[in-house]
Amino acid sequence: MGTGTGAGEVEVLDVAGRQVRITSPGKVIFSARGETKLDLARYYLAVAGPLMAAMGGRPVLLQRFPKGATGPSFFQKRVAPTAADPWVTTTVVSTPNGTTSNALVAADLAHVLWAVNLGCLGFHVWPVTAADPAHADELRIDLDPSPGVTFAMIREAAAETKALLDELGVAGYPKTTGSRGIHVYVRLRPEWDGVAVRSAAVAVARELERRRPDLITASWWKEERGARVFVDFNQNAPHKTVFGAWGVRADPQARVSAPFAWSELAAIDPAELTIATVPDRLAAHGDPWAPMAAERQSLEPLLELHRRDVAAGLPDAPWPPVYPKMPGEPPRVAPSRARRAPSA
Structure with missing residues (x-):
């Protein structure tokens, strides 16, 4: 090597x-x-x-x-x-x-x-x-801890994510972020662009919020999230990057953004996954993401959720501020500011 x-x-x-x-x-x-x-x-x-x-x-x-x-x-x-x-x-x-x-x-x-x-x-x-x-071949579901969210809550949100993907016949592969969250990856056939993948991610976030509004939020605006796990759909916007699997974080303990098996979810502890422990763990148990490369999947089951939301009259979710105004996007203003704005 x-x-x-x-x-x-x-x-x-x-x-x-x-x-x-x-x-x-x-x-x-x-x-x-x-x-x-x-x-x-x-x-x-x-x-x-x-x-x-x-x-x-x-x-x-x-x-x-x-x-x-x-x-x-x-x-x-x-x-x-x-x-x-x-x-x-x-x-x-x-x-x-x-x-x-x-x-x-x-x-x-x-x-x-x-x-x-x-x-x-x-x-x-x-x-x-x-x-x-031209084609995004990964959907990244980012389970992001808002203030007050514990890692036990992140684990629970990950379990809900797996249940939804299982229902849709989509295989997701989890990893720790190396910090306080979990990412779930879906490897796709290279047939869709970043806009389509983001639309699917928005639909996943909204469906998870419907199922567990006590635990999960799809609210882009921080003032609306509360102490809930935010599914950051905009991590799938075109040109966005995500901290890579197996990468070592800038942390004194040298934590790793480590892939793990779903069977480990209840016990996984990001603090234990470091530069000092991950190589031995890999040698002992192998790569939990090994099947992912051969399992390129369709985005259609998730886009069907998106089409259902569009048919129900839901607008697009807000895009990050660095992006130009996108078709179908609602006003890019925090709800509290919108309420204070004088009427025309």
């Missing part, structure tokens, strides 16, 4: 037919146990197969922490090969306002470790491949 040679301030790893330099390999990145930059690189070597199955061939947004996990960070979308690394692969991506840039493609593990050497903690992954940017 990869071997290291070198001394002093540079470690050279032979990965995917490339030589990737890890500068300052002994630099402590995670303070809780003292893991270093080289430890982070070795973690990704240990989870290489599942990592590449999840994000291989996709554009990624890099979140860089030059001073380690507890230091300042910045996002880097624009990437360019250098004279030292001419093999670095990029692809053109677009922002909601149409600005384009060349983003890194996770073409192989060498590209991942190249980014690690830049201090990347967290790969934010596009739901498209570089080879087919």
Whole structure:
């Protein structure tokens, strides 16, 4: 998979037919146990197969922490090969306002470790491949904790999500976010664009709220959510990225956004899924997402929920503020502000 040679301030790893330099390999990145930059690189070597199955061939947004996990960070979308690394692969991506840039493609593990050497903690992954940017082949159901929401409530919302997907004949695959939430992924046939996938996500969020309004909300406006789990449908808006599976968070404990099996839901604890534990867990139990790549599915059962809502007269849900006004979207104003606005 990869071997290291070198001394002093540079470690050279032979990965995917490339030589990737890890500068300052002994630099402590995670303070809780003292893991270093080289430890982070070795973690990704240990989870290489599942990592590449999840994000291989996709554009990624890099979140860089030059001073380690507890230091300042910045996002880097624009990437360019250098004279030292001419093999670095990029692809053109677009922002909601149409600005384009060349983003890194996770073409192989060498590209991942190249980014690690830049201090990347967290790969934010596009739901498209570089080879087919017109079609979103992943639906990401983001179960987001509002203030006052416990992880037990997130687990319960995930169970409701699975029950709905099971009813519709759709297979979903869960992972921790590496923080306080859970993501459920549905791998799709590459036949739908991001607008259609977001419409399906809006319909899922609304259906879950109907079933468990005490626990789950589809309200975009924070003032309406209360202490409920928010299903963040806008994580599926075109050009949005989501923190990638198997990625290590910028956390002193080096928590991992770790895939898990549905049978583990009742006991899964994000605090126990770290750079120190996930490789052994993978070696012992295998990749819980292994069937996902071969299980490309139709979006139609979820779009049918969307069509039902449209027929019932429901408007589109609000889009994020960085997006242009979209067809069928209601006024993009918080309900409390709308109530205060003078009548015409």
